Amino acid sequence: MSGLRLEGVEKRFGAIVAVGDAHLHFPEGQFFCLLGPSGCGKTTLLRIVAGLIEPDAGRVLLDDGDITDVPAHRRNFGMVFQSLALFPHLTVGENIAYGLRIRKVERAARRKRCEELLELVRLPGVADRHVSQLSGGQRQRVAMARALALEPRLFLLDEPLSALDAKLREDMQVELRQLQQRIGVTTILVTHDQREAMTMSDRVVVMNEGRVAQVGPPLEIYRSPANTFVADFIGTSNLLPAVVAAAGRVTVAGEALAVAALPDGLGPGAEATISVRPESVHVLPDSAAGENRLPGRVTFVRDVGVSVETYLDCAGHEVISIASPKDRPDVRQGDRVLVELPAADIVVLSA
Amino acid sequence: MSALLRRLFMTVMALFLAAPLAVVAGVSFNARKQLLFPPEGFSFRWYEELFTSAAWLVPVRNSLTIALVSALVALSVAVPIAYFLWRWRLFYARALFTLGIAPFILPPVITALGFLVFWATVGLYGRMEAVMVSHGIFFVTLPLVTVSLGLESIEPEVVEAARTMGADGRQVFRTVVVPLVRPYMISGYAFAFVLSLNEYIVAYMVAGFTVETLPIKIFNSLRYGYTPVMASVAVVFVLLAALVFGGIARFGNLPKLLGAWTPER
Amino acid sequence: MRAPRASRAARYAPAVYPTIMLGLFFVVPFAIMLAVSFAHRVPGGFYEPGFELANYARFVSSFFLGTLGFSLFVAGLTAVICILVGFPVTYFITRMPRRRQVVWMVFLLSVLSLSEVIIGFTWSILLSRTAGLSNLLVWLDLMDKPVSWAPGFAALMCGMCYLGFPYTVLVLFPALSRLDPELPEAARTLGASPLRTFFTVIMPIYRNAIVATVIMIFVFSLGVYLLPQVLGRPQHWTLSVLITDQAIFQSNLPFAAAMAVFLMMVSLALVGVTLLLGRAERRAA
Numbered sequence: 001m002s003g004l005r006l007e008g009v010e011k012r013f014g015a016i017v018a019v020g021d022a023h024l025h026f027p028e029g030q031f032f033c034l035l036g037p038s039g040c041g042k043t044t045l046l047r048i049v050a051g052l053i054e055p056d057a058g059r060v061l062l063d064d065g066d067i068t069d070v071p072a073h074r075r076n077f078g079m080v081f082q083s084l085a086l087f088p089h090l091t092v093g094e095n096i097a098y099g100l101r102i103r104k105v106e107r108a109a110r111r112k113r114c115e116e117l118l119e120l121v122r123l124p125g126v127a128d129r130h131v132s133q134l135s136g137g138q139r140q141r142v143a144m145a146r147a148l149a150l151e152p153r154l155f156l157l158d159e160p161l162s163a164l165d166a167k168l169r170e171d172m173q174v175e176l177r178q179l180q181q182r183i184g185v186t187t188i189l190v191t192h193d194q195r196e197a198m199t200m201s202d203r204v205v206v207m208n209e210g211r212v213a214q215v216g217p218p219l220e221i222y223r224s225p226a227n228t229f230v231a232d233f234i235g236t237s238n239l240l241p242a243v244v245a246a247a248g249r250v251t252v253a254g255e256a257l258a259v260a261a262l263p264d265g266l267g268p269g270a271e272a273t274i275s276v277r278p279e280s281v282h283v284l285p286d287s288a289a290g291e292n293r294l295p296g297r298v299t300f301v302r303d304v305g306v307s308v309e310t311y312l313d314c315a316g317h318e319v320i321s322i323a324s325p326k327d328r329p330d331v332r333q334g335d336r337v338l339v340e341l342p343a344a345d346i347v348v349l350s351a
Numbered sequence: 352m353s354a355l356l357r358r359l360f361m362t363v364m365a366l367f368l369a370a371p372l373a374v375v376a377g378v379s380f381n382a383r384k385q386l387l388f389p390p391e392g393f394s395f396r397w398y399e400e401l402f403t404s405a406a407w408l409v410p411v412r413n414s415l416t417i418a419l420v421s422a423l424v425a426l427s428v429a430v431p432i433a434y435f436l437w438r439w440r441l442f443y444a445r446a447l448f449t450l451g452i453a454p455f456i457l458p459p460v461i462t463a464l465g466f467l468v469f470w471a472t473v474g475l476y477g478r479m480e481a482v483m484v485s486h487g488i489f490f491v492t493l494p495l496v497t498v499s500l501g502l503e504s505i506e507p508e509v510v511e512a513a514r515t516m517g518a519d520g521r522q523v524f525r526t527v528v529v530p531l532v533r534p535y536m537i538s539g540y541a542f543a544f545v546l547s548l549n550e551y552i553v554a555y556m557v558a559g560f561t562v563e564t565l566p567i568k569i570f571n572s573l574r575y576g577y578t579p580v581m582a583s584v585a586v587v588f589v590l591l592a593a594l595v596f597g598g599i600a601r602f603g604n605l606p607k608l609l610g611a612w613t614p615e616r
Numbered sequence: 617m618r619a620p621r622a623s624r625a626a627r628y629a630p631a632v633y634p635t636i637m638l639g640l641f642f643v644v645p646f647a648i649m650l651a652v653s654f655a656h657r658v659p660g661g662f663y664e665p666g667f668e669l670a671n672y673a674r675f676v677s678s679f680f681l682g683t684l685g686f687s688l689f690v691a692g693l694t695a696v697i698c699i700l701v702g703f704p705v706t707y708f709i710t711r712m713p714r715r716r717q718v719v720w721m722v723f724l725l726s727v728l729s730l731s732e733v734i735i736g737f738t739w740s741i742l743l744s745r746t747a748g749l750s751n752l753l754v755w756l757d758l759m760d761k762p763v764s765w766a767p768g769f770a771a772l773m774c775g776m777c778y779l780g781f782p783y784t785v786l787v788l789f790p791a792l793s794r795l796d797p798e799l800p801e802a803a804r805t806l807g808a809s810p811l812r813t814f815f816t817v818i819m820p821i822y823r824n825a826i827v828a829t830v831i832m833i834f835v836f837s838l839g840v841y842l843l844p845q846v847l848g849r850p851q852h853w854t855l856s857v858l859i860t861d862q863a864i865f866q867s868n869l870p871f872a873a874a875m876a877v878f879l880m881m882v883s884l885a886l887v888g889v890t891l892l893l894g895r896a897e898r899r900a901a
Contacts, residue, residue: 447635592725
């Protein structure tokens with residue numbers, strides 16, 4: 001089974017391109033996240049996969065078979081909606097068994113399957129309650145159970161955790177991931193929360209303004225962002241303008257810095273942007289001269305308990321450094337310091 | 352496939368609803384009195400007659416006057432009830448609200464009969480003021496429903512915010528409630544106005560022999576050999592309604608005024 | 617958040633004016649009418665106060681009871697047709713993009729401005745032999761000869777449904793617009809075809825609204841007075857026609873009042889029964 005494939009999928013709403021020329025492959029059994037800011041097209045893409053929206057161009061393939069024209073109710077993809085969309089006039093059990101009923105499964109079998117699913121989502125014994133009697137977290141689980149009832153080919157989720165409070169949300173992220181690993185169903189989840197994507201997925205699809213910005217495992221996207229958008233969106237990042245000086249060297253704020261690698265196509269004199277993660281930035285006393293150190297001034301220090309954030313001004317650009325309490329730099333607001341950007345931690349991106 | 356069926360269904364319904372409008376327009380522009388198909392001859396003469404002949408202008412003026420005043424009466428009764436219920440959910444408020452809905456729920460002929468008997472007993476039978484008041488009470492339901500809808504759509508937090516900034520009850524009413532509810536009051540008034548213009552039975556029973564409103568005149572003319580002028584009246588009224596409600600739609604949010612509410616994501 | 621405790625008097629202040637208006641001009645007339653229904657008829661005049669059941673007795677005759685039955689039948693049929701057609705139409709309208717929705721709303725509101733007389737008049741033309749639909753069909757070669765469909769029962773039903781339709785849509789519109797669009801989508805992802813979604817998800821959710829609308833159209837149709845005269849033959853005249861006839865042309869107010877009271881009792885009873893049935897059903901569920 002080769003999984004789900006999107007070829008050249010496009011969707012326009014009037015003059016706005018919601019999804020532009022998307023080529024994606026979702027191999028079997030993995031957990032994917034569609035990640036991006038509001039309006040980037042991730043929900044539209046998910047709905048195209050579900051069959052709720054027809055693409056203007058391109059094909060949707062499942063195991064090499066073209067399902068672009070197959071209507072939503074024949075695709076057998078389970079979906080959890082942002083509003084959960086639980087049927088208010090049915091009990092929990094009837095909600096979960098809705099799809100089974102359509103498939104003419106008989107009552108005893110329906111009941112059994114319903115109990116199985118409620119066990120699976122850790123909500124046993126509520127089959128006869130009404131939806132309105134459940135809490136937000138419980139409704140969440142019922143929605144998931146309902147989507148999984150028909151043993152769907154794909155498990156699709158549209159920002160399912162956005163209505164939950166922070167603690168519950170974190171717990172559910174872990175649970176969802178464990179659930180998926182237990183069942184093994186190919187899962188695609190849409191979210192704007194990059195922490196969520198990093199926690200749960202095998203691969204992340206980062207989207208921006210209808211286009212796919214980068215696809216890859218979470219850590220790879222974090223460590224090696226392909227462009228400034230991804231660098232900025234995933235985690236916090238220090239982005240500084242630079243000019244390529246020679247192979248392995250760039251000029252930032254008048255200083256020459258060594259870098260580990262340059263992307264193809266950027267020769268000497270080319271404009272670029274460098275990205276450095278705050279945890280890689282070291283704040284050193286003014287006297288400690290050396291490689292890859294920029295002069296700077298401390299503008300603000302924030303101690304949040306679990307980490308210390310130092311805000312710096314390097315020739316007019318803001319740089320943030322994050323350190324653990326043990327390694328906190330001994331500086332105060334206004335001090336002149338040297339800011340170290342280690343060569344191995346600099347990612348050079350085209351401007 | 353089903354999208355096509357839906358289109359077809361809605362088109363058929365639109366045709367069904369538009370058919371009488373087409374006929375009425377056809378009759379009003381027909382050169383001759385008798386309408387035939389295919390139609391022959393186009394003429395404005397019936398409109399001319401409508402706007403020049405006293406036989407028609409008097410009922411038009413009567414109807415407009417009654418409509419203007421009675422819609423105001425209806426609104427004036429509806430707003431306190433709606434506000435009363437919204438502010439204090441007392442049993443009495445509920446009862447008053449039900450009473451406000453009642454005139455519309457009863458078959459109009461019964462209400463008309465009630466008014467007939469009442470005004471006859473009080474001795475004011477046959478006067479235009481009696482029609483105005485009767486219509487005003489009869490049409491209380493519409494502004495009551497729209498204004499209640501409007502009050503319901505006010506987020507309670509908006510009122511609370513005003514309170515925390517020092518506004519007392521009366522100020523809250525004047526500066527927060529009224530501006531937010533005003534569009535609903537206008538649409539309620541428009542409804543009552545349009546319905547009063549076309550109302551026949553109450554006007555007929557209360558003062559039919561002395562005050563001739565337009566619907567009465569039309570029905571009489573229908574009985575005694577019709578004249579296409581009544582079709583011109585209908586066309587004018589429809590255009591008026593389309594203009595009024597189109598205007599509300601243009602400068603306001605018509606679906607919201609009619610109660611639409613899309614759930615927040 | 618409740619307002620600070622206003623004094624009792626101040627709280628009831630807004631209710632004074634409406635109470636007076638409704639009390640004086642609605643409750644009193646109704647009470648008088650009730651009284652009149654028991655009064656004694658003076659031939660040629662109005663009535664003189666009395667208490668007799670003669671009017672009610674006269675009503676309980678086969679002719680008038682037959683008319684009552686027919687009136688209930690017509691009103692019920694109208695309500696059913698209006699809801700069967702009106703519910704899907706309203707649903708589709710709420711799913712439309714805003715611009716088209718507004719066009720439909722203005723259209724329906726303009727149709728509302730047609731008076732009952734005009735509706736009767738135009739439908740009688742539409743269904744006539746000389747300038748109606750049958751002429752159009754003959755012109756399109758779909759029929760041989762033009763035919764007159766009015767006056768008649770079908771014509772009456774056409775007019776009644778046309779009259780009640782805009783109200784049906786306007787009443788259902790707020791409720792249906794609140795439908796979470798993801799509900800039918802969820803049903804689709806669970807394997808329900810659009811038709812099945814409509815009957816197993818959308819209609820059950822709106823059962824109460826449907827019942828309320830049916831009742832409203834039913835009561836509204838009971839009171840229709842002009843259409844039966846314009847579009848129907850004398851055998852199609854409903855009770856409302858007779859009431860007006862007795863009140864105005866026969867100058868028999870007590871009898872008219874008696875019939876009106878009877879009609880009202882019957883319709884209230886039917887409404888009450890339907891509501892009770894609904895409540896019982898919900899309790900049993």
